[in-house]
Structures are given as structure tokens and as C-alpha cells.
Amino acid sequence: MRFSLLSFCLLSGTIACAAAPAAPAGIGPSGAPLPAAYSGPTRINLSGRWDFRLDPDRQGEAGAWFAPNADGTWRKIAVPGSFNEEFARRPADPGDPYRFYKGKAWYRTRFIAPRAGRAHVFLHFSGTVLRQKVWLNGHPIGSSVLPWLDVAYDITSSLSHLGENTLVVEVDNSILPEAIPDAKWRGWWDDGGLIWPVYLEERPAVRSESYATTTMLADGRWRLKVETAVHEDTPAKTDVQLSLTSAGGRLVWKQTEEAPASAGQTDLASAADLTGIQPWSPDRPVLYRLTVKTSAPGQPPDLASYRIGFRQIETRGSQILLNGAPITLRGINRHEFAPGVGQSLSVAQNRRDMADIKALGANFVRLAHYSQSQDVYNDCDELGLLVWTEMPAWQSSAATLSSPEVWKNYAQPELEAMVHQLRNHPSVIIWSVANEIPSDKPEVAAYIAKAVNYVHSLDPSRLVTFASDKREKDISMGPVDIVAVNEYYGWYYGKLDDVGPMLDRMHQEYPGKPILVSEFGSEGVANWNRDTAKNGSKDYSYDYQVRFLSAHLKQIFAPQRRGYVAGGLIWVYSDFPDPHRINGDHPDIARYRNSKGLVTMDRKPKPAYAVVQSFYRRLKQEER
Numbered sequence: 001m002r003f004s005l006l007s008f009c010l011l012s013g014t015i016a017c018a019a020a021p022a023a024p025a026g027i028g029p030s031g032a033p034l035p036a037a038y039s040g041p042t043r044i045n046l047s048g049r050w051d052f053r054l055d056p057d058r059q060g061e062a063g064a065w066f067a068p069n070a071d072g073t074w075r076k077i078a079v080p081g082s083f084n085e086e087f088a089r090r091p092a093d094p095g096d097p098y099r100f101y102k103g104k105a106w107y108r109t110r111f112i113a114p115r116a117g118r119a120h121v122f123l124h125f126s127g128t129v130l131r132q133k134v135w136l137n138g139h140p141i142g143s144s145v146l147p148w149l150d151v152a153y154d155i156t157s158s159l160s161h162l163g164e165n166t167l168v169v170e171v172d173n174s175i176l177p178e179a180i181p182d183a184k185w186r187g188w189w190d191d192g193g194l195i196w197p198v199y200l201e202e203r204p205a206v207r208s209e210s211y212a213t214t215t216m217l218a219d220g221r222w223r224l225k226v227e228t229a230v231h232e233d234t235p236a237k238t239d240v241q242l243s244l245t246s247a248g249g250r251l252v253w254k255q256t257e258e259a260p261a262s263a264g265q266t267d268l269a270s271a272a273d274l275t276g277i278q279p280w281s282p283d284r285p286v287l288y289r290l291t292v293k294t295s296a297p298g299q300p301p302d303l304a305s306y307r308i309g310f311r312q313i314e315t316r317g318s319q320i321l322l323n324g325a326p327i328t329l330r331g332i333n334r335h336e337f338a339p340g341v342g343q344s345l346s347v348a349q350n351r352r353d354m355a356d357i358k359a360l361g362a363n364f365v366r367l368a369h370y371s372q373s374q375d376v377y378n379d380c381d382e383l384g385l386l387v388w389t390e391m392p393a394w395q396s397s398a399a400t401l402s403s404p405e406v407w408k409n410y411a412q413p414e415l416e417a418m419v420h421q422l423r424n425h426p427s428v429i430i431w432s433v434a435n436e437i438p439s440d441k442p443e444v445a446a447y448i449a450k451a452v453n454y455v456h457s458l459d460p461s462r463l464v465t466f467a468s469d470k471r472e473k474d475i476s477m478g479p480v481d482i483v484a485v486n487e488y489y490g491w492y493y494g495k496l497d498d499v500g501p502m503l504d505r506m507h508q509e510y511p512g513k514p515i516l517v518s519e520f521g522s523e524g525v526a527n528w529n530r531d532t533a534k535n536g537s538k539d540y541s542y543d544y545q546v547r548f549l550s551a552h553l554k555q556i557f558a559p560q561r562r563g564y565v566a567g568g569l570i571w572v573y574s575d576f577p578d579p580h581r582i583n584g585d586h587p588d589i590a591r592y593r594n595s596k597g598l599v600t601m602d603r604k605p606k607p608a609y610a611v612v613q614s615f616y617r618r619l620k621q622e623e624r
């Protein structure tokens with residue numbers, strides 16, 4: 001069975017997901033269709049209680065657990081969800097067989113297929129940690145090694161329209177030594193499972209398969225470019241009708257393109273110069289709706305509809321320009337995590353988080369360190385939050401990053417899927433290719449150059465960078481658009497006042513590039529008692545968190561640095577469970593969790609929240 005990659009999907013205006021290369025063989029995007037808003041009800045949600053069993057001895061495949069009637073003891077589990085979260089005893093218990101389980105686990109569900117109406121049925125997994133293999137009715141469907149990304153398979157030929165279908169998925173959350181992420185990964189809790197929704201999407205024989213929308217500002221006018229790929233199972237006379245409407249439903253632009261009658265994929269591009277456009281910005285996040293209707297004789301039209309915004313991001317010397325004007329980025333990092341659900345947050349919880357980040361006075365968020373749920377990007381589009389989004393090369397080793405196999409099977413397909421899945425969100429302005437890697441080594445500099453150039457070739461309209469913790473020792477900054485530094489002066493090393501001078505030195509080294517502080521933060525734990533803390537311990541008090549952030553904000557956003565420091569991103573919005581902090585020299589009160597949040601895990605604001613809020617709001621007012 002053919003494995004398929006989707007590069008984008010939408011339903012009723014909800015951008016859902018996108019492509020994903022599969023299997024270790026390094027298969028590139030096959031150009032499978034993108035789920036879309038149709039004229040009929042074509043999306044079937046497979047969420048619910050599925051059968052589940054662990055496979056600690058890795059016997060499942062040899063024992064044919066994928067067979068529709070495989071016996072053995074299966075228990076029930078929520079999909080979407082994580083098996084580490086669902087079955088773990090809390091709080092973290094090192095003896096817990098589920099909390100720390102790393103390995104294979106099996107999921108099974110049964111469903112009735114839609115009546116045979118459209119030519120193709122695609123099966124989507126919106127997010128898996130870490131890898132998956134899929135069987136339908138006992139037949140192998142495909143596999144994927146791409147975590148936190150949408151993966152889709154064309155299941156048409158294995159699907160039964162007559163009776164029940166049995167879908168079986170093997171998930172493996174063991175960490176591979178050389179993959180992305182690799183064995184160095186300990187940056188956040190590695191909950192395994194089918195963490196985001198699973199659903200079916202029907203598509204006709206002639207359909208559009210990818211959508212890339214670019215907006216460019218030139219001489220006060222907006223140019224819109226829409227690129228689609230039309231797929232025809234067999235040659236057909238095909239029309240692609242594009243239309244753009246305002247939020248109020250007013251028709252702004254319409255154009256029809258003809259695709260040649262030829263089997264397979266044809267790339268189409270349309271462009272228009274438009275007047276009277278309201279640009280998208282954090283202060284006025286104006287959205288339009290683009291509808292792509294692909295029609296061929298004898299089939300219902302293939303209809304995709306999604307929201308776009310007119311905005312341009314670029315650098316000029318050491319400044320970042322949004323829609324032609326310099327912008328100061330008041331930012332914060334965010335993990336997608338909540339207690340009890342791991343990374344499977346509800347749409348409402350994601351929305352609450354993003355609205356709270358907006359209320360903080362921020363105009364910028366780094367979605368660290370992986371592609372988050374599609375609804376998070378939708379929220380950012382709507383609320384007006386600029387986004388830095390990242391591939392999960394978290395502290396990956398030099399060996400991993402310089403391996404041609406890792407590039408072929410993980411890095412390259414992950415970068416490609418990330419760009420294809422998120423490129424129509426106006427909020428996304430920065431692609432990041434790594435976090436805290438050994439960027440003081442030549443082989444890592446070579447990786448950065450390759451990754452940055454590759455992402456630029458996929459999307460020349462956005463900025464590309466990575467988060468470096470090497471500061472002056474970094475030798476990989478040549479190809480990046482922004483010099484991004486993670487710094488923890490006054491926490492892991494140095495003094496609070498060291499930040500500004502380091503930024504000035506970085507500017508001297510890279511006078512032609514904007515600088516962003518991609519992480520800065522200190523822990524804040526309720527009732528931390530400095531007097532009883534061990535000698536030499538860091539200060540985990542709420543007071544110190546306020547002092548730390550005030551000192552860093554003052555230096556990062558100092559008026560005299562505005563010309564070259566484009567902004568900063570606090571580490572982090574909410575506390576989260578952190579495997580780094582299970583053992584080591586962390587005080588008991590800070591074990592298991594990273595407490596650098598401005599809000600606690602259950603979203604209660606710490607004193608630092610109000611301090612940052614008044615700083616960011618003042619900054620915003622000063623800019624007016």
C-alpha cells in the first residue's frame with residue numbers, strides 16, 4: 001500500500017494538518033491530498049476509547065497483534081492521549097511502570113467506513129510520540145518516524161465499506177540514539193502515544209494536494225501568490241477556482257486556473273496585486289478567507305477553505321521589519337503541556353493559554369521545541385501573536401546532526417513537513433532548525449547551513465534561525481537571518497548584569513543581523529525558603545524570579561539596544577514536568593518540574609506574571 005503524505009488540511013476553516021514523510025527509507029512527500037472543507041461531510045473523527053496494550057518485550061509484530069482478531073489482554077485508553085499520562089500514578093513515582101515506560105505499545109479501534117462515495121479515504125494522525133506503524137484489517141498501511149507532526153496514509157485499497165474495519169497502530173516512544181530528537185533529549189516530558197486527533201478524510205479522484213499562500217508588500221500594494229498542486233487519478237478536464245473574501249464575506253478577488261488533463265500531479269500558481277487590503281499584525285490581526293475549488297466532470301468539487309493574513313516579515317540590517325516597519329518582539333516561550341493530559345490539551349485549554357499570553361502584553365511566542373497542535377497556530381492567527389516554531393533537534397549531538405542518514409530519514413523530512421503543515425499561518429514568522437546544539441563545532445555549522453538553506457528553499461518568505469547557547473563561541477551563525485541566543489546569566493552562570501554587555505559583544509560580532517534572546521528565565525517555587533536552602537543552592541524564590549526577569553528585561557529591551565536587539569522570549573509560560581530535574585542537584589521542591597513558568601502547571605499566576613505584564617504593556621505604549 002502506498003504511504004501518503006499530506007501537506008495541509010482544512011475543514012470548515014480549521015486548518016488541520018499536513019504532510020509527513022514516512023518510514024526510515026526516507027520517502028519524500030508523495031503529494032497526497034490535503035484534507036479540506038468539502039461540499040459534503042467527509043471528515044470522520046476516530047477519537048474515543050481504543051484498545052491498548054504495552055509490548056515491553058517487543059513481541060507484538062511477531063505475535064501478529066495487528067490481526068483483526070488478535071487476542072490477549074487489551075485495556076481501554078483515550079485517543080488522543082498519552083499512555084504514560086493515562087496510567088501513571090501521580091506524583092511522579094520512579095517505581096511506576098507506566099510513567100517511565102519507554103518502548104512499544106499497541107492501539108486498536110474498530111470503525112464503520114463512510115459509504116463508498118469518494119475515490120480516496122485518507123487516515124490522519126495529527127501527532128504521534130514518537131514513531132508509528134499502522135495496519136488496517138490486517139494489512140500493513142505504512143509507518144512514520146516523524147513526531148509531533150501530521151502523518152496521513154491513503155487507506156482506500158484496504159478499507160472495507162461493507163462491514164467493520166479494524167485499525168491497529170504500534171507506537172514506539174523509545175528514544176533512538178541517532179534521530180531527531182536523539183539520545184540527548186531530556187528537555188520535556190516524553191509522554192508516548194497518539195497524542196493528537198486521529199481522523200479519516202474523504203477526497204475525490206481530482207483534488208488539490210497542497211496549498212502555499214504568500215503575501216508580499218511592494219510599493220504600498222499587496223501581492224498575493226497561491227500555489228497549489230492538482231492531482232488527477234486519471235486525466236480529467238480540471239478547473240481550479242480561487243476566491244478571496246474578507247472576514248465579513250465581501251469578495252476581494254477571484255481567479256480560475258485550468259489544469260492540463262494529465263494523470264498525476266500538476267503545479268499551479270496564481271498571483272494578484274490587490275488594493276484596499278488590511279494587513280495582518282499583532283495589533284490588528286485581520287484575516288481573510290481563501291477558498292480553492294477544484295472541479296472535474298463527474299465528481300463533486302474538491303473544496304478547501306482556509307484563513308490567510310497579509311503580512312510581510314524581513315530583516316534590514318540589524319532590525320526585523322513587520323509590514324515594512326521595525327518591530328520589537330515582546331515574547332515568551334510555551335510548551336504544550338497540562339497536568340493529567342500531558343501534551344493532549346483540549347482546544348479550550350490551548351486557547352486559554354494563548355489568550356493569557358496575549359494578555360501578558362506579549363506579541364510573540366516561541367512554540368518550543370516542536371510543532372504544536374494546529375489549533376494553537378489558529379489561535380495565534382486570530383489573537384495576533386507572532387510565532388517562532390521549531391524542529392525538535394533539542395540539544396542533539398554533533399554525531400546526530402552530521403549523520404547523512406539522520407538528515408535523510410529525520411531532519412530533512414521533519415523540516416519539510418513542518419514547513420508544509422504550517423506555512424499558511426500568517427502568525428508564523430520564524431522557522432527554527434534546532435535548540436542548543438554544539439554550534440561551536442564545524443560539523444554542526446555544516447548542519448545549520450544545510451538546514452537553513454533547505455528551509456529557505458522551501459519558504460523564502462520567512463526568517464530562519466536556531467537557538468544557540470554558545471554565545472561568543474558560536475561558529476554557525478553565518479547563514480541565519482537572526483542571531484538567537486539562550487542566556488541564563490544569574491541562574492546557571494554569571495551575574496544578572498552580564499546580559500547587556502554580552503548582547504553588545506554579539507552585535508559587534510554580527511553587526512548586520514538582528515539579535516533575539518530566545519530564552520531567559522529563573523525558577524520560581526512557592527514557599528521556597530532561602531534560609532533552609534543548601535549552601536550554594538540557586539535561589540528558587542518568587543522574589544528572585546522577579547529580580548531576575550526585571551534585570552534581564554531591562555537590559556534586553558534597553559532603548560540604546562533597540563537598533564540591534566529585536567526582542568526577547570522569557571523561559572517559560574507555565575511550569576512543566578522536566579526529566580532533567582528528576583535527579584541531580586535540584587532541590588526536592590523543584591524535582592521533576594521545570595519551575596521557570598510565569599504561571600504554575602495549573603495556570604495560577606506567580607508574582608512575576610504581573611511584573612512582566614506591566615513591563616510589556618509599558619513597552620507597547622511607549623512604541624505608539
Ligand code: ADA
Pocket residue numbers: 187435436469486519571594596
Ligand atoms: C534549556 C532548554 C530549555 C529549558 C531550559 C532550562 O536552555 O532550551 O528547554 O529546559 O534550558 O530551564 O534549563
